[in-house]
Amino acid sequence: MAPPAPKEEPEDESWLATYADAITLLMAFFVLLVAVSKVDLALYEEVAEGINEQVNKKERKAPTQELKDDAAEIVQEMTDGKVLKLGVDDSGIVLEFDSSTFFKPGTAQVIDAAYPIIASLAELVNSPQYEKFNMDIEGHTDDDPISTLQFPSNWVLGASRSASVLQIMNENGVKVDRMRVLSYAATRPKAPNRMEDGTPIPENKAMNRRVVLRIHQKPFEYSPPKYVPVTSIARDYDPNQSNAAPADGATPETTTGETTPTAASEPAPAQ
Template structure:
């Protein structure tokens, strides 16, 4: 009986690899494009990272930078015993520090009370710590619904904006926060925390006092803002180095042109000047040694 002959194996066609590789390339290009145009929510990312660390049992401190900032500020408020005038909360964007207008400003004015300055300095020192260098500081002014009409503040819009600008200027003058990271805005009585009046229009003094506030929002920079911030720091460093070199050059020229010190006689004519000093008038330089 004849043994059946096996047919020769047919070569597998790999034409499908071309289509597959094209599809993978297109998918990669698509995701790269999505990543390029994406806007990352830094605080949300930090919270998610902290939650993952907590789930996997990481031994590191699981608190996110935003949560650490909130804890640091709460410690400051506790140490200063300022919980009645300062409130620290956290929302989806970052940390919010609310200052009671009655405790920090003079009535109907944007001028800071003298007794409030140490508290504001301590808050500024906390939010300007190096660990929070990539955080923006947004100052918001708020008032109650009682109208104001003065020469300087025709309405609550001007008053709320001026109070926010006062805090920004304070942080800037004291060199606590870089101006690039700060902004000031006023909302008058348009964003109350609680109702200013009852349904029949009767004022609620406690609620009005709550609504008179200045909010300091400390939020993490976006990726684009961080790029601008790092470029700004590089520019500042370059300017500082240039100023240092100019100062050293000026000091060197000043030392070279200084007159002889007291008790030191100027070289006589025909006598070489001391090393490092130029010849005096009427004095010939010493011949150079061969």
């Protein structure tokens, strides 16, 4: 009589629980990385373009790359590449105007020769394929102080020069809700304005006087702040009844302090 066949032991699958936990933690880790990371849109488009070329075996230009190529043609045809520089950053393309060439010294007045260049850029970004792009127009200055009736500070000068470029682009069809004016004055120099001993560096100062046009696909988001009505605070305060019970269940500290009438009497900020 043949001996009975040995019973097969059930396979131990307890490792699956540990494996599933590890995969879940790893996925959560990568989700966290994506959530806190700064997305480089220009690099993303380059990678997507390369993948598309390898998979579909055909060339396809990303919108940012196409815009850069079209802008490069304007820079090459209308300037020497020095007074108007073209580059890229992590959001899109960057056009840098030399203030010494585009503006009259110490003013925000654009010289006549610069109008056609700005108008050509306006015509470019008005093309249907670029209507989703927005623009930040930044004004930068050197550290020489300015104090005139029209420009009491470098902040005002930088903002005024940016606004002059915006106005010309708007006159050539670019909608104002696609543009934003910024001023950095002398806070973001490309190169030091002075040596360590305080000696000015003229070539660096000239480099730092510039207007930067950043063209990107980031939306302009604005959430209006929620204000507490000052009139309701003043209505609950009666200076003739300092010992009166607080209104609406408020504590005595919130109704009898000296700050309430002051807040009510302050004028509203100018718009």
